[in-house]
Amino acid sequence: TACCLTPPHMAKEGSIGLPFPDTFIKIVKPGTDEEVPYGDEGEILLAGPTVMKEYMDNPEETAQTLRRHADGLTWVYTGDLGTMDDQGFIYFRGRAKRMIVTSGYNVYPGQLENILDAHPMVQMSCVIGVPDPYKMQKVKAFVKLSAGNEPTEETKRQLLDYCRRNIARYAMPYDIEFRDDMPKTLVGKVAYRVLEEEEKAHATAQQETL
Numbered sequence: 001t002a003c004c005l006t007p008p009h010m011a012k013e014g015s016i017g018l019p020f021p022d023t024f025i026k027i028v029k030p031g032t033d034e035e036v037p038y039g040d041e042g043e044i045l046l047a048g049p050t051v052m053k054e055y056m057d058n059p060e061e062t063a064q065t066l067r068r069h070a071d072g073l074t075w076v077y078t079g080d081l082g083t084m085d086d087q088g089f090i091y092f093r094g095r096a097k098r099m100i101v102t103s104g105y106n107v108y109p110g111q112l113e114n115i116l117d118a119h120p121m122v123q124m125s126c127v128i129g130v131p132d133p134y135k136m137q138k139v140k141a142f143v144k145l146s147a148g149n150e151p152t153e154e155t156k157r158q159l160l161d162y163c164r165r166n167i168a169r170y171a172m173p174y175d176i177e178f179r180d181d182m183p184k185t186l187v188g189k190v191a192y193r194v195l196e197e198e199e200k201a202h203a204t205a206q207q208e209t210l
Helices: 059-065 109-117 153-166 192-209
Strands: 024-028 042-047 066-068 074-084 090-095 100-102 105-107 122-132 136-145 175-178
Touching (some): 059 066, 059 074, 090 109, 100 122, 109 153, 136 153
Antiparallel strands (some): 024 042, 066 074, 100 105
């Protein structure tokens, strides 16, 4: 559901725009109703005429997602992370559930995937966090190459060099794994949870052999 609009004469780089008329957005500490200062990251909440009534036959999920605040409005807890500037412009950072925390830094897979997908050798990518005893998580990328490109070590080197030029050092993938295809959800999105489970199973198998 669209809730923001970018006025052509007021566009700001990186912003998804201003809320629609009669639509309200605020940024809070995740899971709470405590608003954060302008520029601070938090969960994006939405209220207004486009808010849904409920999840059908799922009162528990409805109670988690729709909450009435002291202002009398019912707010949607979107699960999205972002910021708001002092002019009310909203900046989307990523899904809270997908955020990777590595060495104390927050890494947003979607941003890294956009960078990888912009490379001509990449048809599709998926970035996940892999458990790490020192960093908490480390970043790993899965790539389906575009037609005519081979999954060689030279290809991997070129993509990692490209990442170093375009991605902050703390967010750099420690590895790129090539895939002939990506697991998909029913709606055609990359099933990143499948890749996460594969990595967990691989790590468990390695530990059992030690």
